[in-house]
Amino acid sequence: MEPRLSKRSAALAAGALVLLCTLFMLGRPGSTAEHDAYRTQLRQLRVATAELELDVLRQRVGMREAHGSTRDDFDALEARARMLRAMPGFLPDEGMRSLTASLDAYLRVLEGSRVLLTTAREKDEQFAALREAFPKSVFAAAATLPPGALRDQVETLGGDVLTASRLHGKDFGSRVEASLARLDQARQGQRLSTDAFAALHVLVTQARELTVLLRSADASFQTLLDHSASNEAERLITTYLQLQEQSQSRAERTRIVLFGVSFLLVLYVLVVLVRLARASAALGELNRGLEARVAERTQALSAASAEARASDARKAAILEASPDGIVVLDEAGRVVEFNPSAEGHFRLTSARAVGADFLALALPASLPAAQRDSVHAALQKDTGPAARVESPCLRADGGVFPAELTFARVHGEGPPRTTVFVRDLTERKTVERMKNEFVSTVSHELRTPLTSIRGSLGLLEGGIVGDLPTQALDMVRIARTNTERLIRLINEILDLEKMESGMLELKLQPQTAEDLVESTLLGVQGMADTAHVTLRSDVEGTPQVKGDRDRLIQVLTNLVSNAVKFSPQGGSVVVASSVAADGRVRFSVTDQGPGIPEEKLSRLFGRFQQLDASDTRSKGGTGLGLAISQAIVEQHGGRIEVVSRPGHGATFHFSLESLRAPAPSPGAVSPVPRDESRHNVLIVTADADLSALLRGLLSHEGYRVVRAATLAEAVQAVDTALPDALVVDTQMPDGHVLDWVRRLRELPRTRELPVLALSGRATDGTAGVGTPLLVDWLPRPVDETRLLKTLRYAMRQPGQARVLVVDDDATTRRVLCAQFERLGALCIEAADGESAVALARDTPPDLIVLDVGLPRLDGFEVVDILRQGKGRATPLIVFTGRELSRTDQRQLTLGITRHLTKARSSEEELVNSVRELLNGLLARRDVAATEPRKALP
Known part of the structure; x- marks a missing residue:
């Protein structure tokens, strides 16, 4: 059964409705008394103004004033007007401004009336005084004149002035003017004495002045009547009544709206009261149920309290028995609590630890600043999940143990606290x-x-x-x-x-950025050609770094090969190097591939990480290349970072500390840049075209080329850093090159330096200079094949032609060595890739016969390593049992290279290839063993 609304509630609601209706029906806008009082003041102001103007008129016509028109009366009117500035509050701001403007206009007119009245009264007083003195002037003038018409006219003028009415200024003026005209006519033709003339002049002047004074007074009075203050008072009343009517209309509309709203509100109150009545009944029932439940809960809380005490005891036991150290810190980072496990970790009692600064207590002084800052940042973290860092921690006895620190900020009642969980990682490490x-x-x-x-x-x-x-x-x-x-x-x-x-040893040596970039591009050129991708180098200046050359080239090669993989056909990959604003050398690899989504950037450098896109998976790979590259760069003190936008390619970059070379002294020639991984060739020629030709030819073969444009530069370059070979032009403008070469042969340091002379013919200017000074004469234009062969022979170690045979099968090695030794070559055997690399570096061979399938390092890796050193120009025969694709053949290339298949190549074909690539060395083995290096043609 639904509960009913009580009679009392219904009566209250109905009474409220009736009361609201009555108020809105009987209500009036603003206060009626306030309106009536203000309107009465306005009317009183109008009446007083009219009375004042009437008294002014009475006084003008000579009647008795009823109320007065003195200055005090004007002040009283002004005071009344100023009191009207206290306007009724129901007027809007715009209405008050309009009414204020009307009051200001009334006050201005009132003030003008007072000024005009004062002026008129002053003129009247002057007129009266002058008129009173006028008879004397008439008598004085008449006394100076003889009897006659002129004298009669003077007396007539006096009579007109005295008898004319002051109240009719116009009549007075016309009569006086007429008398003056007649006086002038009477004076015509008469000879007057000086006294008579002066008396007549004074009389005429006074008469005219009386006329002017009377007219001025009349004009002031007329202006006062034309601009009556009572009219402004009437206009003020009209303005107020209009404003009050507008305000009443607005109030009426507002009252109607309020009435409707109030009516709806009362209805809403009635509905609420009905619902409250229903809710009261439901609450009564609920209270009875709650009482029963409270009794049950009271009993349950008693049991829960006992359980909570037991839980607190268990938590305390857990805290005491926790294997991890638990340290509670205050907002300043000082220790507040120190559990037993923390005491065991730090070998420090809780009494000594409480109150100490945790970072000073836990972190050893030898901890690097960067790692210390990371721990401090984790401690200061206020929001988000708990911060976890690994850091060595200091024991009280001076020992250090690896630990994992987890910082959790706890907010509750009182100041915030930080809980630090300390886990000893010694066993895990x-x-x-x-x-x-x-x-x-x-x-x-x-x-x-x-x-x-x-x-x-x-x-x-x-x-x-x-x-x-x-x-x-x-x-x-x-x-x-x-x-x-x-x-x-x-x-x-x-x-x-x-x-x-930490078992990887880095061979840190000075390296030039140009060499690292150039060596990298040479190594991946074959892969780029296969993918139809253009490689470009952009090295600014000559920056140098200190690092492991092989490892840095491995990093760049990995980045460039990845860029080539994901570049479209016809795209380009730019390998750049420059000195950044902070002084570090910045390397970057930029491609035009599809880019990398932002959410996947964090996965790039993880182990076995591959992006999930289908085209990425089709590129293959183990997912370890970038992880290895990141580790290498980090061991050099840098870090690889990537910037990418989907659809706009990617840029991988890292920075290393710059190795600053000492500034050269003024006038000094730049030294020949040494590159221990390549042969350095100094070209001495003033011919820019010849220099460009030789630089392109030799650089393509792996030589490091430096040019000296003058003989003086060549002398300075050789004195600073000895090159591996000299290519000299005998036609130098600043000296005799052969004389300088002769001096080089006389010095122990440069006695064995190979020299190739470029001349029109071998006897030009060389009388007495022969083979003991030079390795070979090369006529111009230069024969490229002969130049390269001569350089290779000149820079090899003297002795028998050496062939490095690399094969993991001992029988195959023995068969091959027997064949090559019959040709007169000295064979060196290697059973795996690492041995092959070591032997090629220790005893540079004149030819390498290489199998691809090798233990430890395969043939591809051997070639990659040799290509990064002085062995990049060594002739190579790839003798393998597997079929090589075009890509494989490009990757398996050093100097002059032949690719032979064991199953398809005959013994004769192999021997002929060896004989071809050792051309000249096999025929000269006996001479090479006996003659000194400088006599080598």
């Missing part, structure tokens, strides 16, 4: 180290059988056991390809493990 050693060991153990498997598969693929069926050959090729991929993956994992364990 030990396990990680054991894991890394295990991975390294397993990787090494896996690589040996995988190499054998790859070699066997390569032999099978090459047809060593005969031709295989097509399906079997496809299966072997698939197995060999995946084996090579697995070997590369293991090598990359080993590199990462070495870097993370």
Whole structure:
């Protein structure tokens, strides 16, 4: 049954409705008394103004004033008008401004009337005084005149002035003017004495002045009547009544609206009261239910309180027994609580720890500033999830242990607190180290059988056991390809493990940015050509860094190869280097690929990370290249960063500390830049075209080329840094080159320096100068093939022609060495890639015969490494059992290169290739063994 509204509530609602209706029906806009009082004041002002003007008129006509028209009366009117500035409050601001303007106009007119009245009264007083003195002037003038018409006219003038009415200024003026005219006519033709003339002049002047005074007074009075203040008072009343009527109309409309709103409000109140009545009944029922539940809850709370006490005891036990140290800090970073595990970690009692600064207590003094700042930043973090950092921590006994610090800011009653969870990572670090050693060991153990498997598969693929069926050959090729991929993956994992364990040793030497960029582009040119991508170098100035050349080239090669992979055909990749504003050398690789989404940038440098886009997955890769590159750059003190927008390519860049070269003294010649990874050739010629030709030819073959445009520059360059070879033009404008060469031969330091002379013919100006001074004469125009061959022979170590045979199969090596030794060559054997690289660096060979499938480092890696050093111009025969694609052939290229397949190339073809590439060395082996280096043609 629904509850009903009580009679009292209904009566209250109905009474409120009736009261509101009555108020709005009987209400009036503003206060009626205030309106009546103000209107009465306005009317009184109008009446007083009219009475004042009437008294002024009475006084003018000579009647008795009823109220008065003195200055005090005007002041009283002004005071009344100023009192009217206190206007009724119901008038709007605009109405008050309009009414104020009317009051100001009334006051201005009132003030003008007072001034005019004063002026008129002053003129009247002057008129009266002058008129009273006028008879004397008449008598004085008549006394000076003889009897006659003139004298009679003077008396007539006096009578007109005295008898004319002052109240009729116009009549007075006309009569006086007429008398003066007659006086002038009577005076015509008469001879007057001086006294008579003076008396007549005074009389006429006074008469005219009386006329002017009376007219001026009349004009002032007329102006006063024309601009009556009572008219302004009437206008003021009219303005107020109009404003009051407008205000009343607005109030009436507002009253109607308020009445409607109030009516709706009362209806709403009635509805609320009905609902409240219903709610009251429901609340009554609810209260009865709550009473029963309160009793139940009271009993439950008693049980919960006992359980909470037990829970607090358990929490305290957990805090005491926690294996992690728990430290509570106040807002200043001082220790407030220190649990037993923290005491064990830091070897410090809680009593000594409480009150101490946590960072000073926990962090060792030797901690790097950057790591200390990261811990401090984690402590200061106020919002978000808990901050977790790893940092060495200091024990009270001076020992240091690795720890994981988790900072959690707790906000509650009172000042904020920070809880620090300290976890000792000593055991975990030990396990990680054991894991890394295990991975390294397993990787090494896996690589040996995988190499054998790859070699066997390569032999099978090459047809060593005969031709295989097509399906079997496809299966072997698939197995060999995946084996090579697995070997590369293991090598990359080993590199990462070495870097993370700190076992990777960097050979830090001064490096020029230009050389690093140039070497990188030479290494990936074949890959770019296959992908139809253009490589461009943009090196500003000659910046230098100190770093491991091979590792930095590995980083740049990785970045450039990735850029080539993801660039469209016809696109370009720019490798740039410049000195940044902070003085560091900045390297960048920019491509025109599809770009990288922002949400995926953080995944780029993780292990085994590949972007999920389908075109990215189609590019292949292990996902370790960028992680390895990041680790290498970090060990050099930098960090790789990437800037990319989808659809606009990407730019990978990193910065290294600049190695500043000492400033040269004034007038000094820049030294020949040394590059231990390449042969340095100094070209001495004044011919710019010849220099450009030689630079392009030799740079393409891997030589480092420096030009001296004058003989003086050449002398300075050789004295500063000895090149590996000289190419001199005998036609220098500033001296005799051959004399300088002769002096070089006399010095122990430059006695063995190879010199190639460029001349029109071999006897031009060289009488007495022969082979003991020069390695070879080269006629101009230069024969490029002969120049390159002569340089290679000149810079090799003297002795028998050396052939490096690299194959993991001992039988194959023995067979090949026997064949080459019959040609007169000295064979050096290498069974794996690392040995091949070491032997090629220690004893540079004249020819390399290389198998691709090698243990430790495969043929591709061997070629990549040699291409980054002085071995980049070494002739190469790739003798392998696998079929090489065009891309493989481009990657397996050093100097003059031949690609032969074991299953398809005959023994004769191999021997002929060796004889061709060792052309000249085999025929000269006996001479080379006996003659000194300088006599080498």
